[in-house]
Amino acid sequence: MGKSKKSWMLLAVTALMVITACTGKSGEDAKSANSGSKDVTAASDAAFSKGKYDPPIDISTVVMFTPPKKYVKGDTQENNVHDRWMLEQLGIKHKDTWYPAGGDQYKQKLQLAIASGEKLPDFVYVPTDPVLTNQLIDSGQFVAIDTLFDKYANKIWKDHTIQHPELWYPFTRNGKKYNLPILEYTDNDDTLLWLREDWMEKLNLKAPKTIAELENVMDKFKNQNPDGLASKDVYPLAISLKGNTNTWLGGLDWLFGAYGTIEEQWNKDAKGNLEYGSINPGSKQALAKLQEWMNKGYIHPDSALWDENKTAEFWTKGNAGVLPGANWIPDWPGPDLLKTVKGSKFKAYPVPAGPDGLAGTKWQNTGVNSSFMINKDAKHPEAIFMYYNYMLDNLANPPTGSKFENGFAQGYDWDIVDGKPTSNKDKIKDFSNDFTFITGPARIPDLYMKTLVKLADGNKPETPYEKQLADFRKPENWYAAKIVMSQMDIRKQNYFTGAATPTMISKWNLLRQSEMETFNKIIYGKLPVTAFDEFVASWKANGGDQVTKEVNEWFTSVTKK
Numbered sequence: 001m002g003k004s005k006k007s008w009m010l011l012a013v014t015a016l017m018v019i020t021a022c023t024g025k026s027g028e029d030a031k032s033a034n035s036g037s038k039d040v041t042a043a044s045d046a047a048f049s050k051g052k053y054d055p056p057i058d059i060s061t062v063v064m065f066t067p068p069k070k071y072v073k074g075d076t077q078e079n080n081v082h083d084r085w086m087l088e089q090l091g092i093k094h095k096d097t098w099y100p101a102g103g104d105q106y107k108q109k110l111q112l113a114i115a116s117g118e119k120l121p122d123f124v125y126v127p128t129d130p131v132l133t134n135q136l137i138d139s140g141q142f143v144a145i146d147t148l149f150d151k152y153a154n155k156i157w158k159d160h161t162i163q164h165p166e167l168w169y170p171f172t173r174n175g176k177k178y179n180l181p182i183l184e185y186t187d188n189d190d191t192l193l194w195l196r197e198d199w200m201e202k203l204n205l206k207a208p209k210t211i212a213e214l215e216n217v218m219d220k221f222k223n224q225n226p227d228g229l230a231s232k233d234v235y236p237l238a239i240s241l242k243g244n245t246n247t248w249l250g251g252l253d254w255l256f257g258a259y260g261t262i263e264e265q266w267n268k269d270a271k272g273n274l275e276y277g278s279i280n281p282g283s284k285q286a287l288a289k290l291q292e293w294m295n296k297g298y299i300h301p302d303s304a305l306w307d308e309n310k311t312a313e314f315w316t317k318g319n320a321g322v323l324p325g326a327n328w329i330p331d332w333p334g335p336d337l338l339k340t341v342k343g344s345k346f347k348a349y350p351v352p353a354g355p356d357g358l359a360g361t362k363w364q365n366t367g368v369n370s371s372f373m374i375n376k377d378a379k380h381p382e383a384i385f386m387y388y389n390y391m392l393d394n395l396a397n398p399p400t401g402s403k404f405e406n407g408f409a410q411g412y413d414w415d416i417v418d419g420k421p422t423s424n425k426d427k428i429k430d431f432s433n434d435f436t437f438i439t440g441p442a443r444i445p446d447l448y449m450k451t452l453v454k455l456a457d458g459n460k461p462e463t464p465y466e467k468q469l470a471d472f473r474k475p476e477n478w479y480a481a482k483i484v485m486s487q488m489d490i491r492k493q494n495y496f497t498g499a500a501t502p503t504m505i506s507k508w509n510l511l512r513q514s515e516m517e518t519f520n521k522i523i524y525g526k527l528p529v530t531a532f533d534e535f536v537a538s539w540k541a542n543g544g545d546q547v548t549k550e551v552n553e554w555f556t557s558v559t560k561k
Contacts (some may be wrong), residue, residue: 048152048382051390053091059383060121062098064106065440072430073411081409082435090386096121103127114139122378123438126179126371130170130499133371137178142373143381144176152385156392157183160367160445167366169558170497180384182439183392184369185448189326190484190491191254191361194334196321197347202226207349211258211289214322214352218298221321227341229319235300237293238320240311241520242304246362249325250311252286254351257360257490259285264515265362265494266551274495274552278515279539284532285354290523304520316340327452327480331473348480350487363491367445384438391442397465405464408435423468452481498558501550507543514539 047053068080075081077099087093098121100106107129113120120141126133136142149158160183161167171179193214199205199221208214218236225234240250246264256263259282266274277283293299300306300314312333315323318341323329327348337344353359374381398404406421407414413433414423425431451469455461456478461470500508518535521527 044380044382047091048386051386052089053380053383053386056087056091056093057380057383058093058095059123059378059380060096060098061094061123061384061438062100062106062121062125063094063436063438064100064103064125064127065437068432068434068436072432080436081412082437085409086387090390092383092387107132111135114141120375122375122380123384124373124375126373128170128368128370130497133170133179134173134499136373137173141376142178143376144178145180145374146177148374148381148385149177149180152382152389154385154389154392156396156444157389164366166493166495166497167368169495169555171371172558174557175560179371179373180388181368182370182372182388183367183443183445184365185443186365186367186445187363187449187481187484187488188328189248189365190363190487191251191324191326191351192480192483192487193254193349193351194323194325194329194346194480195349196221197345198343199226199321200347201345208352209350210352211255211354215293215298218293218322219296222297227318231297234319234321235297235314236321237298238311238315238323239299239303240306240308241523242307242310245519247308249308249323250306251324251362252290253362254324254360255289256283256286257362257492258352258354258358259283259289260354260356260358260360261286262360262362262492262494265364265492266496267492268495274548274555276544276548277492278519279536279544282358284529287519287522287532288529291525291529294523295525299523301524304524312336318344327477327484329480330476334476347476348483350483351490359487359490360492361487361490362494364494366493369440372439388439388442391437391439392444396442396444397447397463400462400464402464407433449481449485452478453485456482495555496551498551498554501547501554503543503546503550508547511539511542511544511547514542 047057068075071077071080073081083094098106098109100109106125107127110120110124110132112118114135124136124142126136149161153161161181167181168177171177171181195217200217203220203224203226205217205220206213208217221236222234223231225231238250239245239252240247244264245252246256246262253262256277261267261277261280261282263278263283263286265277267277267280269275290299294301300320303311306314312323313336314320316333316336318337323346329346329348334346337346351359351361372384374384394402395404395408407423410416411428411430412435413431414421415428416422417424417427422428425433447465448469451461451466452473454466455470455473455475461467514535518527518531522529522531
C-alpha cells in the first residue's frame with residue numbers, strides 16, 4: 001500500500017512538472033496548443049490504454065446534469081452509485097468538484113472565478129453560450145484540445161466531428177480548437193406540421209403539399225369545422241409571435257422556407273457568403289402571406305402575446321388545427337389535446353412548398369448540446385476522454401447481454417421484479433435515474449432518429465436501446481421522425497454560432513427590435529407589405545451591413561484550412 005501510494009505521488013509530481021514546463025501564459029499561445037501531447041505522461045498513456053487508472057487519480061470538474069432531487073439507498077453527494085462506478089471502472093474520483101444549483105448561478109460563479117483568478121476545475125462544463133465560451137478562451141486558463149482529441153477521442157466522437165465539421169466553429173480561435181463537444185441527438189427539433197387528423201378525415205382532405213393546399217385546409221377547418229365550432233372560435237394556425245418566430249414550437253421557419261429563406265438566422269447565399277435571412281426578399285413574401293392569413297382569421301390576434309407554451313395551450317384546447325412543431329409533440333403537448341377534446345387525433349405532415357416549389361425548415365442542431373474545456377493545470381487532461389469514451393461505447397447503445405442492457409445501476413433505474421428485469425419506476429422501491437454523469441447522458445447523435453425510422457418501417461426492436469425507445473416513444477412519434485428524415489434536403493443551417501461581433505454588441509438589440517416591430521405591424525396590417533423594403537434599407541444603413549461584414553469575417557476565420 002505504501003509503495004503504491006509513493007508511486008502514485010511520484011507520477012502526480014512528474015505530471016505536474018510536465019504541465020508546468022509545457023503550458024504558456026495564454027490560451028492563444030502556441031505552447032498551449034501543443035500541450036495536449038506534452039502534458040500526458042507515459043504512465044497516463046499506459047492507464048488510458050488499459051482503460052483504468054491504478055492507483056486511482058483525483059479530478060475536479062463540474063456536475064451540472066440531472067442533479068438528484070434526493071439521494072436514495074444511503075447515497076450522498078460525496079458517495080453515490082455513479083461515483084462508486086467511476087472509481088471501480090475507471091479509477092477516477094471527484095475531488096473539489098463544483099455542484100452548481102443552476103445554470104445562471106454557475107455562469108456567474110464561473111465569470112467571477114475568471115475575473116478573480118480563483119482556481120478552476122480540471123474540466124469545466126460550458127453551456128451553449130458564445131460569449132461565455134470566448135471569455136473562457138480569452139482567460140488563458142485552458143489548453144487547445146486539437147492534439148488531445150486526435151490522440152484520445154474514440155471513433156464515435158471523431159466520426160461525428162468529421163461528418164459535422166461546423167460543430168467546431170464556436171470553439172475555434174486562430175485555427176485552434178478549445179472545447180470538447182458533448183454529443184446530442186440530431187434532428188430532434190426539426191419542424192413539421194401537426195394537423196388535427198380527425199378534422200382531416202371528417203372533411204375528406206388530402207395532405208397539403210403546397211401553401212395553397214394548406215390554405216384550403218385551414219379555410220375548411222375554420223368555416224366548415226367538423227366539431228361544430230363557429231368560425232369566430234377557430235384560428236387554424238397556432239403560432240407564437242411574441243419573441244423569436246424561428247423557434248421550437250409554433251414557429252414560422254417552414255413558411256419563410258417556402259419562399260427561399262429562414263428568418264432570424266444566418267444562411268448561405270448563392271455565393272457561399274452568409275446573409276441574415278430576415279432581410280432576404282423571400283421574407284417579404286412570407287410576411288405578405290401572414291398578413292393575408294391574419295385578415296382571414298387563420299391566426300389568432302393574440303399571437304403576438306403568446307410564447308411557445310401559450311401557443312401549445314391554445315392548440316390543446318381544440319381551437320386550432322395546425323401546430324408547427326417537432327417529432328416529440330405526441331409526448332407533449334399532444335396528450336393534453338386528447339384529454340381535452342374527446343375523439344381528437346393528430347398526425348404529422350411534411351412542410352408544404354411555396355409557389356415556386358421551394359421548401360425549407362430550420363436546422364440548428366449539429367449534434368452538440370454543450371462542451372468541456374480542459375484547464376491548463378489539469379494533471380491528467382486525458383481523463384475526460386477515458387470517461388466520455390466509455391460512456392459513448394458502453395452506455396449510449398449497450399449491446400444485448402451487457403451490464404448496461406437494462407439501465408445504468410440495478411436497484412436504481414432498473415431491477416429484477418418477479419424474475420424479470422424492469423425499468424418501471426412504479427415497481428422499483430426507491431427508484432432513481434438521476435445520476436451525476438459528468439457529461440450528461442451519453443448519446444450517439446444519429447441513433448435516435450435512425451431507431452424511430454426503423455420502428456416506423458415496421459421493424460421489430462432488437463437492441464436494448466431500440467426496445468427502450470419503442471416503449472418510451474409513441475407510434476405517432478415514430479412516423480413523425482420518418483417525415484423529418486424525408487425532409488433532410490430542405491433543412492437550412494444557422495451558420496453563425498460565434499460570439500456577438502463588435503457592431504452586434506452596440507447595435508444588434510436595436511436592429512432586432514426594429515425587425516420584430518416591423519414584421520408584427522405588417523402581419524397585423526398596421527403597415528403595408530412595402531414597409532419591408534424600408535426596413536431592409538434602414539437595417540443595412542444602421543449597422544446591418546457592418547454586422548454582415550463582421551459575421552462573414554468570423555466565418556472565414558473558422559472555416560479556413
